[in-house]
Amino acid sequence: MTIAPNDVLVEMHWHGRPESTDRRRRLLAWSRYADTPRQLQIELTADGTDYIAADDDEPSAEPCAIIRQLLATDPGQTTRDLLSRWPAASPRPLPGVLNRHLSRMVDDGELSRMGEGHRFEPYRYRLVRSGEAGE
Secondary structure (H helix, E strand, C coil): CCCCCCCEEEEECCCCCCCCCCEEEEEEECCCCCCCCCEEEECCCCCCEEEECCCCCCHHHHHHHHHHHHHHHHHEEEEHHHHHHCCCCCCCCCCCHHHHHHHHHCCCCCEEECCCCCCCEECCCEEEECCCCCC
């Protein structure tokens, strides 16, 4: 049996959750060719016969705005609390994705984080008021 090297490797992932009706997909590519785009977002056409390049939206803008809104009304929430209160009109992120947004917001000084980060004492998040330090 002879194994041949691959010139291009492409993975296709859902843009949102698998059960969503979103017709967009995200392609990730690895290649030895410099011209190969590393990421591309595509969308299934209305008739469902072909894919076209889709507009790339800002991935962190909407979740961060929702996080700010939820923490403004009820500070001290955990990741699980935020997910359970997530507005039905917006796609709910996976817990790992939400945790990355929360960590980035803590690093940027937008949120403070309390707790040990384990199941008996999960992280709790609050909006940082002006003049207040993060974490």
